[in-house]
Amino acid sequence: MASTEADSRLARVVIPSLDKIIKNASWRKHSKLAHECKSLILRLRSPDDSSPLADADSDSGSSLPGPLHDGASAEYSLAESELILSPLINASSTGVLKIVDPALDCIQKLIAHGYLRGEADPTGAPEALLLSKLIETVCKCHELDDEALELLLLKTLLTAVTSISLRIHGDSLLQIVRTCYGIYLGSRNAVNQATAKASLVQMSVIVFRRMEADSSTVPIQPIVVAELMEPTGRSSESDPSTTQSVQGFITKIMQDIDGVFNSSANSKGTFGGHDGAFETSLPGTANPTDLLDSTDKDMLDAKYWEISMYKSALEGRKGELADGEVEKDDDSEVQIGNKLRRDAFLVFRALCKLSMKTPPKEDPELMRGKIVALELLKILLENAGAVFRTSDRFLGAIKQYLCLSLLKNSASNLMIIFQLSCSILLSLVSRFRAGLKAEIGVFFPMIVLRVLENVAQPDFQQKMIVLRFLEKLCVDSQILVDIFINYDCDVNSSNIFERMVNGLLKTAQGVPPGMVTTLLPPQEAAMKLEALKCLVAVLRSMGDWVNKQLRLPDPYSAKMLEIDDRNLEEGGHPVENGKGDGGHGGFERSESQSELSSGTSDALAIEQRRAYKLELQEGISIFNQKPKKGIEFLIKANKVGDSPEEIAAFLKDASGLNKTLVGDYLGEREDLSLKVMHAYVDSFDFQGMEFDEAIRAFLRGFRLPGEAQKIDRIMEKFAERYCKCNPKAFSSADTAYVLAYSVILLNTDAHNPMVKSKMTADGFIRNNRGIDDGKDLPEEYLRALYERISRNEIKMKDDGLGPQQKQPANSSRLLGLDTILNIVVPRRGDDLYMETSDDLIRHMQERFKEKARKSESVYYAASDVVILRFMVEVCWAPMLAAFSVPLDQSDDAVITTLCLEGFHHAIHVTSVMSLKTHRDAFVTSLAKFTSLHSPADIKQKNIEAIKAIVKLAEEEGNYLQDAWEHILTCVSRFEHLHLLGEGAPPDATFFAFPQTESGNSPMAKSNSVPAVKERTPGKLQYAASAVIRGSYDGSGVAGKASNTVTSEQMNNLISNLNLLEQVGDMSRIFTRSQRLNSEAIIDFVKALCKVSMDELRSPSDPRVFSLTKIVEIAHYNMNRIRLVWSSIWHVLSDFFVAIGCSDNLSIAIFAMDSLRQLSMKFLEREELANYNFQNEFMKPFVVVMRKSGAVEIRELIIRCVSQMVLSRVDSVKSGWKSMFMIFTTAAHDAHKNIVFLSFEMVEKIIRDYFPHITETETTTFTDCVNCLVAFTNSKFEKDISLQAISFLQYCARKLAEGSVGSSLRRNPPSSPQGGKGGNHDSGKFLESDEDLYSWFPLLAGLSELSFDPRAEIRKVALKVLFDTLRNHGDHFSLSLWERVFESVLFRIFDYVRHDDVDPPGEHSADNGEVDQESWLYETCSLALQLVVDLFVNFYKTVNPLLKKVLMLFVSLIKRPHQSLAGAGIASLVRLMRDVGHQFSDEQWDEVVSCIKEAADATSPDFSFVTSEDLTQDVVSNEDETSENTNDALRRRNRQLHAAVADAKSKASIQIFVIQAVTDIYIMYRTSLAAKHMLMLYDAMHGVASNAHKINADTVLRAKLQELGSSPESQEAPLLRLENESFQTCMTFLDNLITDQPLGYEEAEIESHLIRLCREVLEFYVEISCSKEQSSRWAVPSGSGKRKELTARAPLVVAAIQTLGNMGESLFKKNLPELFPLIATLISCEHGSGGEVQVALSDMLQRSMGPLLLHSCS
Secondary structure (H helix, E strand, C coil): CCCHHHHHHHHHHHHHHHHHHHHHCCCCCCHHHHHHHHHHHHHHHCCCCCCHHHHHHCCHHHHCEEEEECCCCCEEEHHHHHHHHHHHHHHHCCCCHHHHHHHHHHHHHHHHCCCECEEECCCCCHHHHHHHHHHHHHHHHHHHCCHHHHHHHHHHHHHHHHCCCEEECHHHHHHHHHHHHHHHHHCCCHHHHHHHHHHHHHHHHHHHHHHHHCCCCCCCCCCCHHHHCCCCCCHHHHCHHHHHHHHHHHHHHHHHHHHHHHHHHHHCCCCCCCCCCECCCCCCCCCHHHHCCCCCCHHHHHHHHHHHHHHHHCHHHHHHHHHHHHCCCCCHHHHHCEHHHHHHHHHHHHHHHHHCCCCCCCCHHHHHHHHHHHHHHHHHHHCCCHHHHHCHHHHHHHHHHHHHHHHHHCCCCCHHHHHHHHHHHHHHHHHCCCCCHHHHHHHHHHHHHHHHCCCCCCCHHHHHHHHHHHHHHCCCHHHHHHHHHHHHCCCCCCCHHHHHHHHHHHHHHCCCCCCCCCCCHHHHHHHHHHHHHHHHHHHHHHHHHHHHHHCCCCCCCCCCCCCCCCCCCCCCCCCCCCCCCCCCHHHHHHHHHHHHCCEECCHHHHHHHHHHHHHHHHHHHHHCCCHHHHHHHHHHCCCCCCCHHHHHHHHHHCCCCCHHHHHHHHCCCCHHHHHHHHHHHHCCCCCCCCHHHHHHHHCCCCCCCCCHHHHHHHHHHHHHHHHHHCCCCCCCHHHHHHHHHHHHHHHHHHHCCCCCCCCCHHHHHHHCCCCECCECCCHHHHHHHHHHHHHCCCCCCCCCCCHHHHCCCCHHHCCCHHHHHHHHCCCCCCCCCCCCCHHHHHHHHHHHHHHHHHCCCCCEECCCCCHHHHHHHHHHHHHHHHHHHHHHHCCCHHHHHHHHHHHHHHHHHHHHCCCHHHHHHHHHHHHHCCCCCCHHHCCHHHHHHHHHHHHHHHHCHHHCHHHHHHHHHHHHHHHHHHHHHCCCCCCHHHHCCCCCCCCCCHHHHCCCCHHHHHHCCCCCCCCHHHHCCCCHHHHCCCCCCCCCCCHHHHHHHHHHHHHHHHCCCCHHHHHHHHHCCHHHHHHHHHHHHHHHHHHHCCCCCCCCHHHHHHHHHHHHCCCCCHHHHHHHHHHHHHHHHHHHCCCCHHHHHHHHHHHHHHHHHHCCCCCCCCCCHHHHHHHHHHHHHHHCCCHHHHHHHHHHHHHHHHHHHHHCCCHHHHHHHHHHHHHCCCCHHHHHHHHHHHHHHHHHCHHHHCCCCCHHHHHHHHHHHHHHCCCCCHHHHHHHHHHHHHHHHHHHHCCCCCHHHCCCCCCCCCCCCHHHHHCCCCCCHHHHHHHHHHHHHHHHHHHCCCHHHHHHHHHHHHHHHHHHHHHCCHHHHHHHHHHHHHHHHHHHHCCCCCCCCCCCCCCHHHHHHHHHHHHHHHHHHHHHHHHHHCHHHHHHHHHHHHHHHHHHHHCCCHHHHHHHHHHHHHHHHHHHHHCCHHHHHHHHHHHHHHHHHCCCCCCCCCCHHHHHHHHHCCCCCHHHHHHHHHHHHHHHHHHHHHHHHHHHHHHHHHHHHHHHHHHCCCCCCHHHHHHHHHHHHHHHHHHHHHHCCHHHHHHHHHHCCCHHHHCCCCHHHHHHHHHHHHHHHHHHHHHCCCCCCHHHHHHHHHHHHHHHHHHHHHHHCCCCCCCCCCCCCCHHHHHHHHHHHHHHHHHHHHHHCCCHHHHHHHHHHHHHHHHHHHHCCCCCCCHHHHHHHHHHHHHHHHHHHHHHC
16 A cells, blocks of 8 residues: 555646546546546545545455556555556547547656556566556557657657666567657658657667666667768758757656666666566577567568578588587576567567568658668667677577668668668678678678679769778778688688779779760769778778787877767767767777687788688689699699599589589590599489479589580480489480480570570470380470470579679689679669569578588687788789879879878888888889979979878888888989079089080080070079989989970979979978887988989989988987997998099098088097997098098098097097008008108197097007007108107007006906005016907017118117017016017018028019118027027016027028028027026927927938939930020029039038037036937937938039039038038037936947947048049049048047047957957058047057957966
8 A cells, every 4th residue: 555645746647647638538438537537536635445546455456566656665556556557548548639648648757757667568477467558558549640649659658668667678669669660650740750760769779778788777878869860861850950859859858767767777786687677488499580470471581581591501600609609608598588688689670670671662651661770770780789799699680680681672772771781781890790701701792892893884872882881891990801811811702802902993993995884974083082082991991900900109090081970989888879880989899809709810820821712713713714724733732632523522612613614624525524524423412303403403513515525425424313313213314315405405495585486395395205215205294394494594503693793704703702692783774673582582592501601600800910911912003003093194182182192001001011012112103203303294293292202201201111212212302303493503513523625515505495594594594404304213313314405394394393392391301310210210321321322423413412411310310329320320331431432522522521520429429438339430431541542532531530539539439449540541541641641640649649549448559559550661751660660669668557448457356466566566467368469469560660671660670679578578477478479579580480481572673682681681680689688588487488489590590591590590509508507407308309400400402413303304305406405404504503502501501500509518518418418419410420421422422523613522512511510429429428417328328439430430441441433423532532531530530539548348348340440440541641540559559459468468
């Protein structure tokens, strides 16, 4: 029982309406209604127990809650609610306007104020039934057909749907929709129509918004009516007053609802509760089709569509869908029973049903209904949320119902329907493409490409709609990429993107010449412009996508075209009017698609799929030209197997094959083709088919060939197969074979329009008599066959195509799917072509089945930017043609702007993707359109192209890479023309090559037009050469004039140069180079250098514009990080080097001056220690200094460097290295002034700035030293060399003092010598590479001066060198000394101590013999003395180097030059005298070994004299002429004399060695060990033995006697050497016996002594007792022999005395060996003097006599 307060509140709403009902009710007809109203009023006004309402409380229904509430806490029971609502329901059912009106008003207020709550559903509880009855009654009020009531009814129904407390579901909701729909169609008031339409939209938005939120309490915003009215375009709905009125109507209802239920709405979360919306009345396995109204005739088609097409099409995707269901949430059962989703499904299905209506043309109202249904579907799809887009149920509804609606409406001739179909397709592509891959693959070509590709005779309005559709499609950048990846990369799908681009290109190019068209010129122009816009939009979309993927800034984000003035909320929820497919919705859509996608765009997989498709298309293309080669290609490419079965399957299933050629191939009699044909036929299953059905199925895949034999083979196999599948059909295969021929003939006869006299049934029967083994086939059978063939033509599956499909096929149509899908196109102007025919539906159903069977169901969401490369490959050439041709041919400003924008986007995409070839194609084309290479032809569009170039440089600079060259070339040309326009003289005036008089021909001066000179004297006098240019590629940046200039050309040039003012200042391109990234600035600099190089290399018109800009951009970018700046300077450095070495002196000077400016700027930057940037910056000066042949350039470089030093000495840092390299190069210059100028600067640097040299890097000290060394070799002035040497000495002093580099260089903290006095304690430098690096160049430079041809320089250099070593050697470590000796000191003697190198000047004509002798006797001797002194002074440190020093002496001794050998021997003796007393035993080993090596190496060699080769050579020449013989003799004599001289020289050297050994022995006799003495003995004995061997060679002596004319030649050649060496040996052994030094072994020494004496005596006896021979060459026994004996006598005497001095025992022991020699000696001839006899007599008396006496006694 409700409270009194609630009754009073409810009464305020109900009673006024009841009063009106009573007042307007008829007392007879409506008496019962009036009574009910009065009773209710009485109860509401004075509630007591006697009222009727009280009676209702006693009913059983009083316990059930009712739908009425008081708006607070009180509720009415079901009985009370019925009692209150019953009068209102009855009043609404009266059909009386005055009674219905207050009842509707009351019901509306009850709903609006929230007094009615619950669900209105005819299948629900009693409460729901009551509300459903109320809604049904309200809807029936529409039948009154009153305009005022219509508005009230709309208000009531919209309030009911909008209400949060009253929930409308199921049939009640559909009834409301139908009512509003009926009002829209039937109302005669335009405002009511608009209101009904707006109400429908608002209701649809509410239903789907609640479905998405899964809550009835979600807040809904009112729609925007003004935007709703745009699609229809009718003036009545577009009237501003009407729009305003409807907007107020909608807004008031929505606000009233929000105002009443604001608190309750806010108290519930969006997904907090479902308000009892869940039921189990809809089983989980229920099919959505069960909800259809099966009595609707039009929905019979939909049922057919569902059963026959949809399930078949998705047959291959069951597993996928099942997997998807498993991945859903656990509440899948609840979702199935969700009433909110059920409502949305019902509304969507109802709208699809309404859109499928096919009203007759004379019924415009039904057509309006179709249109509004399509509009509502469009709105719902445009604002679809996540549930709508992802739910399998809704996707299935789209496939079942909406696809059928699209099919029925896509071929409509009514433009508004076609436009709405395109909009719906746009929404499907934009938002549902992940779940509708196969469907979009069908409808996009059918609706869009079909119209787009019809170029010659299109419907203008349809074409414009499609073009605008494509423009909208490009707003979401993800769409095009997804289309490409899912269709163009799918083998079994049409190349949608490629066909779209090619279609747009053809449209933009217009109707081909010579082709008939129905378009008017303005229409064609409009279409071309719109197609151009679409192409620009495509490129913009691609650019936006790559920007988002790479997170690049998008300069066009604020400028993107607003195709529709719509706003879309970020969350993807419906907006005010539920519309919006553009703007920023693409971001939300792209995200949702990635969630829905079944696959990801793996770049490698996509690339493979794309490549596979392209290769397959190539194979099909080859097949369509030559089938055999096509099959071979496909087999080789692994696209088709090599078995006949696989080839047959390919021919049967592949799309795009030419059916005629397929038939030809199958009919061939070659082995493979025959097997393929058999396999092809065997692949069919004809079981149970009628004969004509079998033929029809068989011939669908190919066209029978025209050759009878081929047809015979094919039909023979067909007959066999048919009989095999149907063995009881005919008695034999022959029957089937003949009947097949008859059927084919009948089909041709019946359906060929050229056949006038058609075959009759009787004729057909007559023709087939007796074909069944002589019997006739049943007449009924043949007649039925005839009827079926006559009625239904046998044709291939792609027959019946539209006229546009008869155009020649291109690469984009190879797959053939586009031809199949255009089945809905009217044939040959048939306007009534089956818009709703069953045949059409069946045909499309078959295509969908085929599509579902072949196509890959996985949807790929593109995310890898690599995909864009393939897209560019497809579209770049059409794009380039589409933009280039209009830009070239048209001067229209709009077209120019579009083309330039297209160029910009194309360059952006290709640049970002680093597609060099494609990018350069666009950039070069755009550059050509600037016409800067031909200024006389410049127009306004060319000015716009120049602006586009500038814009491109500013916005795309980071990605242009090599394309910068084309842009900067344009800038260069522009500035050149700009200067000419201002009257400034060209750069060539100052920088051109100087021409000879013959070069300045009067013809060049006559090119200027006199009239121009008169009008503009002083201005444009240099412009004439700019008028005529070559091509863009050939003219270069400077251009060249080739012809004379006409007056007209000059006038054009004058006006065109004024146009250039529009472009403005291009310098911003260079100033903004600071904004380029690290890679881009390098590309920019490279391009600028290349352009500048082209400018400067022009022989006739050199320019320095780009060179000056190089200096500018280097200045602008100098503050970049060092790493980047180094890369920039690496490019600039090479450029400045090339220009600095230019043959054009003026240009080279300008470049060097520019480099100086940059260097001065760069030197302002601080450089830390151990960096190399300043040095790198200075390197161009170094290279140009070395390479340039111009004295002026080299002198300029010296002055530039000098200026840098004087002004920026503190900042040079590492640049000192390059500066000293420059001065070093200058020191070797051939021009005296450059040498003096550079040395003057070096002198100042060393005197004033020496501390700066090694401030940051100690290695620069070495460069300074090398520079000074170079100056020491100066040939111009001796004073420079001497001063440079003194500076080297100064540098050495600084180095020794530690003034070079850091103090840590000597003693780092970790050194054991660290600490305060570490350096002084050790007295050594550390053994580091840095010490070697610092000292060696200085010392080596001084060392090299020892070979200077100037004696004074040599002397001073040696003095400074050894003074430096002597003064600072105490700081040197052993390792440093070792390097000094090897690389510095020993190098002085390199030219004289090796056999393969002669002393300096030996072969020099400049120095002459005097210089050579001077060097040998002065410099070499002095150097050796100084080396010995140095070794002696620092012996404690360098004593380990003794071996190397000794080897130096030995190497000199080995040389066949007595002076060198003597110097080496003297140095050895001196060294031994000074430090020999400090030698250890090991060191004496080294000394003795070196002496022995020297002795062995200097042995004289006379073998050449006795060589038989000489004799043979002379004999062999005896047969020749006397002249040749004389030449040979002279050559032989020269060789002999040279050999003898060399041998004698070595003999002399050995005598020096013997003397040196004797001196050393005398000095250190007491300290030499026995082993050392024996080693010396061995060396001397070897010399003696070799000398004796030569002396004893009689042949040699005879030949030497023959050569010499002097008497001395008869003597032994080496007698002195033999005597002295034997004497030295004798002395060593005697003294050993006497001294008995350390290691002395008496027996060994005595044996050596006895053996030596015996040798001496034997040699003497041999000569003395020799007999005179008869030989011609016998040694004379006269005076020569006596002289030799006399010479040998002292040695023999010494030997005899040694024997005599032996002890008795030793003499006795060796007497048996000695006695024969003694006896022989007595009888021999002796020389004059008698010394031998005396010594022999003495020996006999003292030694042998006592021995004999003792033995006798």
